[in-house]
Amino acid sequence: MGTRVGLEIPRHARLEREGKQETVIRELIRYNWPRTLALSGSALLTLLMLTAVHSAV
Numbered sequence: 460m461g462t463r464v465g466l467e468i469p470r471h472a473r474l475e476r477e478g479k480q481e482t483v484i485r486e487l488i489r490y491n492w493p494r495t496l497a498l499s500g501s502a503l504l505t506l507l508m509l510t511a512v513h514s515a516v
Contacts, residue, residue, distance in 0.1 A: 466486075466490050467490055470483050470486055471487070
């Protein structure tokens with residue numbers, strides 16, 4: 460949440476005000492990777508837990 464408020468929202472606002480800027484877009488993509496990896500890891504962990512529960516039955 461802190462990343463979103465502190466880094467992403469101001470950059471999105473800057474794009475809206477000043478138009479397309481490659482530097483800002485690259486920064487947004489770079490800051491999005493940790494969240495993407497965390498969500499993917501969470502989904503994988505959930506899948507593993509569901510598989511373990513259903514195979515135990």
